[in-house]
Amino acid sequence: MEEVGSHYWRSLFTNMDYYYLTLTLMILSFLVSKLLFYFIVQKQHSKLLPPGPKQYPIIGNLLQVLLIRKNNSNALESFMNLSKTYGPIITFKLGTLTSISVYSPEIAKEVLQKNDIILANRRVPYTFFTAMKEHSKNSIIALPSSSTKWRVYRKACATRIFSTQQLDSTQILRKRKVHELLDFLHECYKKGEAVNIGEAIFKTMLNISSNSFISKNFVQYHDNGEKFKVFKDIAFGLTEESSRLCLGDFFPLLGFFGGRGARARTRERYAKLSAVFDGAIEERIRTRDLKADSSDCNDILDSLLDLVNEEGSELNRHDVLHLLIDLFIAAIDTTSSTLEWAMAELIHSPTKLHKLREELQQSLGKNGEFEESHILKLPYLNAVVKETLRLHPPGPMLIPHKANDDVELGGFIVPKNTQVVVNAWSIGRDSDIWANPISFEPERFLNSKIDFKGKHFEYIPFGSGRRICPGLPLALRSLSFILASLFYHFNWKVANGMNPEDIDMTCSYGLTMHKAQPLLLIPIPIKV
Structure with missing residues (x-):
């Protein structure tokens, strides 16, 4: 048995x-x-594809790209050097993904203008899609440009969020937040403390955005506790995870076996941010229901809820949540990092700083009150902002596009579903376009008609075409106003006894370009 x-x-x-x-x-x-x-x-x-580095069976150029990205501070320069060998349009085979990189304004124009419709869609990163599946289907960043919802979002941005009328109505709020930053810097001066200026600006932009969106402060300047760490982790972490190379991006059938940690971190960060904005929306709806006058806050959330309540509106309450999340993620990291670069470049170049301060004092006097309306009357300030964006574009490689159909670029045939990346960093440093391309020279933009609105393809820090950054108007106001305020009210000394010319100007490569080393400065009030 x-x-x-x-x-x-x-x-x-x-x-x-x-x-x-x-x-x-x-x-x-x-x-x-x-x-x-x-x-x-x-x-x-x-x-039929453009030329490119030698490809290996199955993995293509994946190993080469991984090695370049591993050498973080020199990654952008290494990619730019490849264009000297292979030309202004290069093919990279990354497993099953074909990726085309563009390094010239002529071909960038083909991508962003001539073939704008065919190349208007995005390739959604595997981590982003799998960790935030619901959001990726409702995101202004990820939605195809042919979708009705994407057009509704863009219209809301143009008419409600970033319109001149809306920005004018909220400039008092931005001024108040900048004054809070100046008060904090005065306190640091009295205590003899050095300031991590990038972190201080980040807190300012965090509160400008949170107040613009939902009329609330997210952090305090003296608070480096858990609340600040959570928002910093969300703002930096979500963009950082989106730029990581994930197995699922190159071998979709094997995506489940890699990147679990990145997906878990992304899911957790998204859930925290979603809970903050979802709670704010619910609270505001209850408040509006109790009051006949719903204009108490006059912020972006009120404006969007007004739009939701319009007869025949194509925007709903959940769309408002997804739009606020996208705008929050896009606004904080890019603007604060650009401001830190501008501070570093000016302090690193005392003669340029002297010219800016001289313009500010001549225009405003010694006891003037700086307003956003003064920005257009300050040509050197505007040139400084433009030059910073040329050398340090917020997204060094613009968010990737995806071909909806076969398309001709630079005389080559790019097949359907190919990823197309425009390298704005390399174009901004091309010696055939710019004299002394790696030097910080704001003077090049004085008496120049070149601007950043997407019509001059040698200079596209915000992109171009139908996918140009919708938050450009607010970004420019914030950059100019904060930068002018910091140099109008303060002199700056580099901490730890360093000379200005010794400031570390290397960058950390990612979806957003940060300084590799934080900028530590001692503020010295001009009017003590």
Whole structure:
């Protein structure tokens, strides 16, 4: 009897082993056949693609790109150097993903203007899509430009959020937040404390955005506790995770096996941010229901809820949540990092700083009150902002586009579903376009018609075409107003006894370009 039972169990396990072995072989056969089919098709396409570095079987150029990105501070320069070998349009094969990089204004114009409709969509990163699936389907960043919801979002941005009327009505709020920053810097001066200026500006932009959106402060300047760390982690973390290379981006069938940590972190950060804005929306709706006059706050949330309540509106309450999340993520990190770069460049170049301070004092006097309306009357300030954006564009490689169909770029055929990346950092430092391209020279923009509104393709820090950054008007006001205020009211000394010319100007590569080392400064009030 025991022998019969033993034989039964051995037979069962043998059958199970056979079953699992068969299933495993079937799955492997399916994956291999899919990969072989893909690479056969891609080999046919590759004859029409732009040139590029040597590709290896299956992985293509993935290892080379990983090695370049690993050398963080020199990654952007390494990518730019490839264009000297292969030309202004380069093909990278990254597993199953074909990626085209563009390094010239002429081809950038083909991407962003001539073929704007075909190349208007985005390639959504695997981590972003899987960790925030619901948001990625409702995100102004990820939605296809042909969708009704994307057009509704863009219209809301143009008419309600970033319109001149809305920005004028909230300039008092921005001025109040900048004055809070100046008060904090005065306190640091009295205490003899050095300031991590990037962190201080980040808090300012965080509160400007939170007050503009929902009329609330998120952090206090003296608070470096848990609340500040949470918002800093959300703002930096979500953009950082989006720029990481993930297995699922290059081998979608294997995506489940990689990047679990990145997906978990992204999901957690998104849930925290969603809870903040979702709670604010619910609270505001209850408040508006109790009051006949719903204009108490006059912020972006009120404006969007007014739009939701309009007859025939195509915007709903959940759309408002997704739009606020996108705008928050986009606004904080990019603007604060650009301001830190501007501070570093000016202090690193005392003669340029002297010119700016001289313009401010001549225009405003020694006891003037700086207003946003003064910005247009300060040409050197505007030139400083433009030059900072040329050298340090907020997104060094613009958010990738995706081809909806086969398209011709630079005389080559780029197949459907190819990723197309415009390298704004390299274009802004091209010696064939710019004299002394790596020098900080605001003078190049004086008496120049070149601007950042997407019409001059040698200078596209905010992108161009239908996917140009919708927050450009607010970004420019914030950059100019905060920068002028900091230099109008303070002299600056580099901490730790360093000379201005010794400031570390290396960058940390990512979706947003940060300084590799924080800028530590001692504020010295001009009017003590």
